[in-house]
Amino acid sequence: MSDLYRTPTLDLEDAHVIGQIDAMRAHLAANLRAPRRWVGGLRRTAQARAIQGSNSIEGYAVSNDDALAAVDDDEPMSADERTWAEILGYRQVLTYVLHMAGDPAFRVDATVIRSMHFMLLSHDLAKSPGQYRPGDIYVHSEATGERVYTGPDADFVPTLVDALVESIDETADVAPVVRAAMAHLNLVMVHPFRDGNGRMARALQTMVLAKSGIPEPIFSSIEEWLGHNTGDYYRILALTGAGAWHPERDPHLWVKFCLRAHHMQGQTMERRLHEATMLGGEIEGLLEAHGIPGRAFDPLFDAALGVRVRRSSYVRRSGIEERTASRDLKALVDVGLLAAEGNTRGRFYLASGALRRLASESRRRRAQLEDPYPWLVERIRADLSRLPPAGSLAPYGQSR
Numbered sequence: 001m002s003d004l005y006r007t008p009t010l011d012l013e014d015a016h017v018i019g020q021i022d023a024m025r026a027h028l029a030a031n032l033r034a035p036r037r038w039v040g041g042l043r044r045t046a047q048a049r050a051i052q053g054s055n056s057i058e059g060y061a062v063s064n065d066d067a068l069a070a071v072d073d074d075e076p077m078s079a080d081e082r083t084w085a086e087i088l089g090y091r092q093v094l095t096y097v098l099h100m101a102g103d104p105a106f107r108v109d110a111t112v113i114r115s116m117h118f119m120l121l122s123h124d125l126a127k128s129p130g131q132y133r134p135g136d137i138y139v140h141s142e143a144t145g146e147r148v149y150t151g152p153d154a155d156f157v158p159t160l161v162d163a164l165v166e167s168i169d170e171t172a173d174v175a176p177v178v179r180a181a182m183a184h185l186n187l188v189m190v191h192p193f194r195d196g197n198g199r200m201a202r203a204l205q206t207m208v209l210a211k212s213g214i215p216e217p218i219f220s221s222i223e224e225w226l227g228h229n230t231g232d233y234y235r236i237l238a239l240t241g242a243g244a245w246h247p248e249r250d251p252h253l254w255v256k257f258c259l260r261a262h263h264m265q266g267q268t269m270e271r272r273l274h275e276a277t278m279l280g281g282e283i284e285g286l287l288e289a290h291g292i293p294g295r296a297f298d299p300l301f302d303a304a305l306g307v308r309v310r311r312s313s314y315v316r317r318s319g320i321e322e323r324t325a326s327r328d329l330k331a332l333v334d335v336g337l338l339a340a341e342g343n344t345r346g347r348f349y350l351a352s353g354a355l356r357r358l359a360s361e362s363r364r365r366r367a368q369l370e371d372p373y374p375w376l377v378e379r380i381r382a383d384l385s386r387l388p389p390a391g392s393l394a395p396y397g398q399s400r
Contacts, residue, residue: 004163004186005240007174008252017259017372018175024266029215031273037294038280040317041301042272046218047071047098051090053227054202059142060086065308072313077348085123092119093203098218101210108168108207110161113187116203120196127195132157137191148238151191152245160190168208176212180205181258185251189241202226205258219269222261232257232377239384253380256373263372271369275362279304282358290335295320296328303338303351304359310348 010018032039048067055062066079070091076084093116100106118130128134132154139149152160164186168179188201202223210217226233236257242249283300287293295318299309314325329349332338336353351359 003247004160004167005182005189005247005249005251007178007182008250008255010178010252010255013373014256014259017263018177020372021177021259021262021266024263024270025214025216025220028219028266028269028273031277032216032219036277036280037284037297038276038301041298041305042276043216043218044068044071045305045307046221046224046269047091047094049224049227050094050206050218050221051087051223053224054199055083055086055090056227057202057230057233058086058198062087064306068307069310069313072316074310074313074316077308077346089120089123090199090203093199094206097203097207097210101207101217106211108204108211109165110158113161113165113192113200113204117193117196117200120199120203128193129196132161132192133194137194139191148243149191149241150244151189157190157192160186161192164190176209176214177259177262178255179212180208181255182251183208184258185237185240185254186247188237189245189247220262220265222258222265225261225265225268229261232380235384236380239380239387242387243389253376253383256376257380260371260373260376264369267369271366275366276301279358279362283355286337286354290331290337292331292335293328296332299329299349300332300337300351300355303349304355304362306351306359308341308348308350309338 032042045068048064048071051070052062052064052067060083061079062083063078065077066084066087069076070084070087076087079087096116096119114130114132121127121129133151135154137151137154138147139151140146141148164183167186168183172179174182184201184205187204188197191197193200206217206221206223209220214220236254240249240251240254279301280297283297283304284294286300287296298317299314303309309329311322311325311329314320314329315322318325320328329338329340333340333349333352337351337355338349339352341348341350350356
C-alpha cells in the first residue's frame with residue numbers, strides 16, 4: 001500500500017486566490033528587505049505566534065509571552081514544566097526547518113522527518129521520539145471520547161512515508177502552497193508516530209514552503225491561523241479522512257481550506273506590516289523627543305505589540321550590559337512610556353502613556369479581513385453532517 005491522497009485539479013477560484021497570495025508575499029518580502037529597525041521584532045513575533053498556534057491546537061495553553069520567551073531563549077513566565085518542554089521541542093523543530101530549508105543541498109526524506117520528530121519529543125522518551133509507531137493508532141474526540149480516526153496499518157507506515165517524501169519532489173510543478181498542503185494532509189493521515197503527528201504535519205508544511213524558495217518563510221506559516229480556527233481545522237480533517245485511511249477521497253476542500261488560511265494569514269501579516277511601519281516611525285520620534293538612546297527602540301516596539309518586556313530579553317537581544325539595560329528601562333518608565341509590573345526578580349514592563357495610546361489607535365484602525373472563500377466553512381460543516389459515522393466506511397484496501 002503506497003497510494004497517497006492525490007493533488008486535486010484546481011479551479012479558477014483557486015488560481016485567483018493563489019495569485020493574490022503570491023502578490024501579498026511579494027509585497028511583504030519587498031518591504032521586509034528595507035533596513036528598518038522593527039523587522040527583527042516582527043520576525044520574532046511571527047515565529048512565536050507559529051509556536052503558540054501549533055501547540056495550542058494540541059491543547060497546550062501557550063501564552064504570547066511564553067512563546068516569545070522560547071524564541072528569545074529566555075525563562076518561561078507562566079508555563080508549567082510539561083508545557084514548557086513541548087514549547088521548546090516545537091521551537092527546535094521550527095528553527096531547524098527555517099535554518100535548513102535555505103541549503104540548496106538539503107532534501108526532505110524519511111530520515112529528516114524522523115529527526116524532526118525526535119527534536120519535538122526528545123524530552124519524553126516514553127513517546128518513542130524519532131521512531132514509527134509499532135501498532136495501530138486511533139484519534140479520539142476530546143469532547144465525546146468517541147473514536148474519530150483510525151490510521152493505516154503500522155506495517156504500511158514506512159512505505160507510506162517514503163511515498164510521501166517522493167511525492168514532494170514529484171509535484172515540483174505544483175504551486176508551493178498546494179504542494180505543502182498535500183504534504184501536511186498525507187502526513188497527518190498516515191499518523192506515523194505515537195504522538196506529535198499534528199505538529200509534525202504542520203512543521204512539514206512550513207518546511208515544504210520554505211524549501212520551495214518562498215521569501216521570508218516564517219511569514220508564510222499558517223500555524224497561527226490554524227491555532228485560532230482549531231474547530232474548522234479539525235472539521236476539514238474529519239471530512240477528508242472520513243474516519244480512517246481513505247486516500248481515494250477527494251481532498252479539494254482541504255486544499256481550499258489551506259489556501260483560505262494562507263490568504264487570511266497573508267492579510268494579517270500585511271496589516272501588521274502597515275502597523276509596524278506606523279508604530280516604528282512614532283517610536284523613533286518618542287525616543288528622540290525624550291533624549292533616550294535609539295537602542296531602546298526594541299523594548300518599546302515589543303511593548304506596543306502587547307509583549308511583556310523583560311530586562312533579560314533586552315540584554316540578550318541588544319548585547320548591552322545589564323546595568324545599561326536597567327538604566328534604559330528606568331528612563332522609559334520615568335518618561336511614562338513604560339510601566340513596571342511585578343517584583344524585582346519577576347519584573348516586566350508594559351506600554352504606558354503615549355506609547356499605549358499609539359498602540360490602541362493602531363489596533364482601532366485595523367481593516368477587516370476579507371474571506372476569499374466565503375462559502376467554504378458552511379460547506380465543510382454541511383458535508384461533515386452528512387458523512388456516515390466514523391468507521392462505517394471500510395479503510396482503503398479493505399472490502400467495502
